[in-house]
Amino acid sequence: MSAPFANLYYKRAVATPRTCYICSKPTTTVLSTQPVVDFIYTCDTHLSDTGFVTLQAPSASPTPSASAEEIARIKSEWEAKQKKKQEQAGNDKKDGEDKKDDEKKDGDKDKVVSLKPASPAPVASGSTTPKHDKYALHRQFYTMRLTDHRRRRQQKEVDALAPKLSSTGLSVPKQMG
Numbered sequence: 001m002s003a004p005f006a007n008l009y010y011k012r013a014v015a016t017p018r019t020c021y022i023c024s025k026p027t028t029t030v031l032s033t034q035p036v037v038d039f040i041y042t043c044d045t046h047l048s049d050t051g052f053v054t055l056q057a058p059s060a061s062p063t064p065s066a067s068a069e070e071i072a073r074i075k076s077e078w079e080a081k082q083k084k085k086q087e088q089a090g091n092d093k094k095d096g097e098d099k100k101d102d103e104k105k106d107g108d109k110d111k112v113v114s115l116k117p118a119s120p121a122p123v124a125s126g127s128t129t130p131k132h133d134k135y136a137l138h139r140q141f142y143t144m145r146l147t148d149h150r151r152r153r154q155q156k157e158v159d160a161l162a163p164k165l166s167s168t169g170l171s172v173p174k175q176m177g
Contacts, residue, residue, distance in 0.1 A: 004149055005037040007142045008056070010132040011047065022046050031135055038145055040137075052141060056134035 009031035032039035
């Protein structure tokens with residue numbers, strides 16, 4: 001059976017202080033797993049203790065970023081293609097319509113052209129991994145966290161199953177005689 005969560009915790013800051021897992025002092029620093037299955041409130045001083053956690057080195061694979069020149073070149077090519085498409089669509093439609101419809105479409109085209117360059121500008125980054133510091137718990141602390149997690153899961157199963165069990169056999173029968 002594999003572990004329910006990996007030994008990889010991300011350092012995050014929270015607004016509400018809670019007690020530290022080690023020294024019970026109030027702290028706003030929390031270590032949590034990526035899908036938040038487990039979390040530990042710790043003081044910043046404990047994060048430098050190698051007996052508790054070790055800081056994981058950041059990944060060495062830099063993300064390739066496009067230069068401003070490349071972005072401008074691609075943007076201009078895209079705009080040119082969009083203008084050609086609009087002109088072709090406009091030419092096809094103009095053949096069968098009268099001048100009043102043409103004037104309305106020209107006004108609509110100006111509105112569409114002004115809106116389209118604004119739409120590709122907000123580009124969202126595709127990465128969903130947080131940019132926080134990564135830590136790995138010492139193996140004994142990690143084992144304790146796994147044990148606590150397993151115990152909580154088993155207790156939930158017992159609590160869910162207990163009402164379904166019959167109550168017969170719970171009372172001691174009286175002896176005759």
